[in-house]
Amino acid sequence: MAGSRFRPRTRTWETDPMGSTYEIVAERLARSFDRLVSGADPVLRASERADFQANGVMAVAKALGRPPREVAAEIVATHELDGIATIAIAGPGFLNIELEPAFLASQLASLVTDERLGLALAPAPRTVVIDYSAPNVAKEMHIGHLRSTVIGDALARSERLVGNRVIARNHVGDWGTPFGMLIEYLLDLGEDRAIAELSIGDLNTFYQGARAAFDADEAFQRRSRARVVLLQGGDPETRRLWRILVDQSVAYFSQVYAKLDVTLTPEDVVGESFYNDALEGVVADLDALGLLEDSDGARCVFPPGFTNRDGEPLPLIVQKRDEGFGYAATDLAAVRDRVDRLHADEMLYVVGAPQVQHFAMVFAVARRAGWLPDTVRCEHVTFGSVLGPDRKMYKTRSGETVKLVELLDEAIERAYDALVERGTDLEDAPRRELATQIARAAIKYADLSTERQRDYVFDLNRMLAFEGDTGPYLQYAHARLRSILRRAGEVELATVDFTLANAPSHALALSLLAWPDAVASMLDGAAPHRLCTYLFDLAQRLTAFYEACPVLSAEGAVRVERLALCDLAARTLALGLDALGIAAPERM
RNA sequence: GUUGCCGUGGUGUAAUUGGAUAACAUGCCACCCUCCGAAGGUGGAGACUUGCGAGUUCGAAUCUCGCCGGCAACACCA
Numbered sequence: 230m231a232g233s234r235f236r237p238r239t240r241t242w243e244t245d246p247m248g249s250t251y252e253i254v255a256e257r258l259a260r261s262f263d264r265l266v267s268g269a270d271p272v273l274r275a276s277e278r279a280d281f282q283a284n285g286v287m288a289v290a291k292a293l294g295r296p297p298r299e300v301a302a303e304i305v306a307t308h309e310l311d312g313i314a315t316i317a318i319a320g321p322g323f324l325n326i327e328l329e330p331a332f333l334a335s336q337l338a339s340l341v342t343d344e345r346l347g348l349a350l351a352p353a354p355r356t357v358v359i360d361y362s363a364p365n366v367a368k369e370m371h372i373g374h375l376r377s378t379v380i381g382d383a384l385a386r387s388e389r390l391v392g393n394r395v396i397a398r399n400h401v402g403d404w405g406t407p408f409g410m411l412i413e414y415l416l417d418l419g420e421d422r423a424i425a426e427l428s429i430g431d432l433n434t435f436y437q438g439a440r441a442a443f444d445a446d447e448a449f450q451r452r453s454r455a456r457v458v459l460l461q462g463g464d465p466e467t468r469r470l471w472r473i474l475v476d477q478s479v480a481y482f483s484q485v486y487a488k489l490d491v492t493l494t495p496e497d498v499v500g501e502s503f504y505n506d507a508l509e510g511v512v513a514d515l516d517a518l519g520l521l522e523d524s525d526g527a528r529c530v531f532p533p534g535f536t537n538r539d540g541e542p543l544p545l546i547v548q549k550r551d552e553g554f555g556y557a558a559t560d561l562a563a564v565r566d567r568v569d570r571l572h573a574d575e576m577l578y579v580v581g582a583p584q585v586q587h588f589a590m591v592f593a594v595a596r597r598a599g600w601l602p603d604t605v606r607c608e609h610v611t612f613g614s615v616l617g618p619d620r621k622m623y624k625t626r627s628g629e630t631v632k633l634v635e636l637l638d639e640a641i642e643r644a645y646d647a648l649v650e651r652g653t654d655l656e657d658a659p660r661r662e663l664a665t666q667i668a669r670a671a672i673k674y675a676d677l678s679t680e681r682q683r684d685y686v687f688d689l690n691r692m693l694a695f696e697g698d699t700g701p702y703l704q705y706a707h708a709r710l711r712s713i714l715r716r717a718g719e720v721e722l723a724t725v726d727f728t729l730a731n732a733p734s735h736a737l738a739l740s741l742l743a744w745p746d747a748v749a750s751m752l753d754g755a756a757p758h759r760l761c762t763y764l765f766d767l768a769q770r771l772t773a774f775y776e777a778c779p780v781l782s783a784e785g786a787v788r789v790e791r792l793a794l795c796d797l798a799a800r801t802l803a804l805g806l807d808a809l810g811i812a813a814p815e816r817m
Numbered sequence: 818g819u820u821g822c823c824g825u826g827g828u829g830u831a832a833u834u835g836g837a838u839a840a841c842a843u844g845c846c847a848c849c850c851u852c853c854g855a856a857g858g859u860g861g862a863g864a865c866u867u868g869c870g871a872g873u874u875c876g877a878a879u880c881u882c883g884c885c886g887g888c889a890a891c892a893c894c895a
């Protein structure tokens with residue numbers, strides 16, 4: 230049975246003195262390594278051959294010019310793991326490490342009364358600004374918004390879980406030339422009718438109507454352009470009409486978020502327009518810093534290292550030839566706002582990979598301008614595209630994009646039908662609620678469980694599969710545990726004595742102890758799939774465990790131990806799923 | 818053209834960031850419900866060993882270089 234696969238590389242928050250089991254072993258081992266080569270990394274990893282393995286000996290041996298096995302022997306002779314673990318040398322110089330049963334048992338026992346299951350709270354909470362979701366006002370939320378929304382929310386929840394202060398920023402598209410057209414269309418429809426259309430979430434019809442009017446009617450085009458000028462000039466009536474569009478859209482987005490169980494609120498909506506007043510300052514300050522250049526009438530910064538298709542320096546266009554501001558100016562203003570006013574220690578932009586170059590340039594310019602200190606971690610959390618069956622990117626223009634709510638509704642229907650077929654003993658309303666939880670789990674887990682960078686083909690059948698490595702399977706594993714615990718009734722677990730006498734319970738125990746490392750690993754790489762993999766691995770060990778270890782039919786201390794393992798596993802699953810934004814129902 | 822991301826059993830993915838015999842799911846085959854939930858479990862076949870070819874070293878899916886293939890970005894739309 231494989232050991233736990235997770236360990237943190239670097240913590241993005243200060244490490245609690247009482248670290249995870251992995252951290253304790255790694256720290257003790259590092260002392261021995263440090264005596265040979267200062268600062269040497271033991272390279273402690275989970276192992277299929279032992280509880281852990283340390284791979285760092287070979288590197289140390291090379292640095293010292295000594296035979297690896299000799300170095301390994303020295304470490305074994307001088308280690309400081311008494312009472313914690315035993316070490317054996319294997320192969321060319323690997324160290325196989327087995328935890329002392331008493332230590333393992335006490336580590337596990339300490340989790341029983343710990344609501345956080347050993348996951349340390351940040352002693353000095355960091356402020357983490359997470360930019361995610363970012364739909365467009367007066368446009369339908371479609372499948373293209375799924376990844377940013379789901380990944381961003383999982384990161385937000387996980388950062389909160391470790392005690393960091395999360396400021397979510399929903400950078401909605403609420404500004405720009407299309408709004409002239411949209412406002413004119415709103416007037417043509419009549420405010421009441423427009424509001425009615427928008428409030429039922431029929432944004433596609435509205436937007437396409439506006440688009441059609443714009444394409445077909447020259448007079449409408451003229452009015453639209455004039456309206457843009459009014460909007461930018463701050464004309465009160467125009468701003469009022471614009472507000473209607475924004476408010477209606479935000480209200481609709483909130484419905485979608487509620488349906489997806491995403492934590493974003495209207496307060497998190499800080500759209501492009503929010504930065505309008507800061508744009509002139511951005512240009513003026515860049516100019517004062519001498520970074521601004523005039524190019525074809527546009528005011529640009531040319532950060533080093535970026536070239537266009539002809540090998541010429543690539544500009545970040547801050548102000549357009551027509552004196553309007555580009556989105557680069559907005560993004561720069563947002564960086565400044567987040568650093569200066571929000572005091573961000575960390576900024577994550579959960580935005581699709583096609584914008585890598587843009588953000589690389591924005592960050593580079595912000596660094597050069599001194600607006601983004603080196604102490605602030607700033608990362609573009611990219612993700613791959615959702616592809617159609619033809620393996621091409623879903624296009625917004627195609628008109629064939631899947632509405633997010635329709636996707637969810639279909640998933641809910643299928644989950645509902647599955648519950649009916651299964652004869653789940655529930656009234657209709659709770660059954661529908663349960664179906665909703667399952668559908669969200671299916672969709673979110675499908676999105677979160679693969680490495681972010683990869684593209685994936687949108688395949689409803691695969692997303693909704695309730696077998697194997699899926700969200701519903703994890704929910705099922707949890708519900709099954711809860712069922713066992715319910716049947717067991719009130720049992721005092723606080724005084725449990727763990728013996729972990731067989732391989733499946735030992736393997737399960739190791740996995741339970743790796744929970745803090747799994748969370749750390751996820752946050753370290755902004756990689757939700759690592760937590761998914763951990764939870765799925767845990768669930769699999771679980772089923773192996775109670776294949777081998779009947780719980781309710783056991784007696785005495787054995788029964789208490791097994792119940793305690795079930796309790797720990799259930800709580801770990803629930804906490805982990807919650808960190809991903811997935812509900813853990815009591816029964817299914 | 819330049820730059821970036823990606824290429825792993827039929828399919829979908831993972832691999833603790835350079836570690837030991839490449840793991841899991843799905844699909845397929847064979848078993849398993851008088852036994853705590855079969856949305857489950859057990860076993861088997863499936864990779865001429867990670868697109869191809871070199872290199873770096875004790876050791877490469879992982880790093881370097883060059884090809885091949887897919888996708889994306891590349892001047893005023895975000």
